[in-house]
Amino acid sequence: MGKGRHAGGQGRLTDGLSMVLTCCVVGCHNRGVRDKVSFFRIPSAPGPNDGAQAASLISERRQRWIAKINRKGWLPSKYSRVCSAHFISGISILVPRG
Numbered sequence: 001m002g003k004g005r006h007a008g009g010q011g012r013l014t015d016g017l018s019m020v021l022t023c024c025v026v027g028c029h030n031r032g033v034r035d036k037v038s039f040f041r042i043p044s045a046p047g048p049n050d051g052a053q054a055a056s057l058i059s060e061r062r063q064r065w066i067a068k069i070n071r072k073g074w075l076p077s078k079y080s081r082v083c084s085a086h087f088i089s090g091i092s093i094l095v096p097r098g
């Protein structure tokens, strides 16, 4: 199934900068252009419009990603991505690296 590649909500990438996507997992140096990997966004923090239930779901997911990524004192920015090397295929679950 090849879905999930919709062309970004708000037009083009910021200011025409062609950002090279890199993976934020420690020790992983995959890059979007060079390597044949896809990138996943880390769930962003819940916003004021999310209901309490949605917010707790979102932050739970986010926490799980952060825990798996396991970088000390690190929080994902909106540019943080995790490459497909860390996923069980088809399911959005990060797998810990050996």
Ligand SMILES: [Zn+2]
Residues within 6 Å of the ligand: 023, 024, 025, 028, 029, 030, 082, 083, 084, 085, 086
């Ligand atoms: Zn990676």
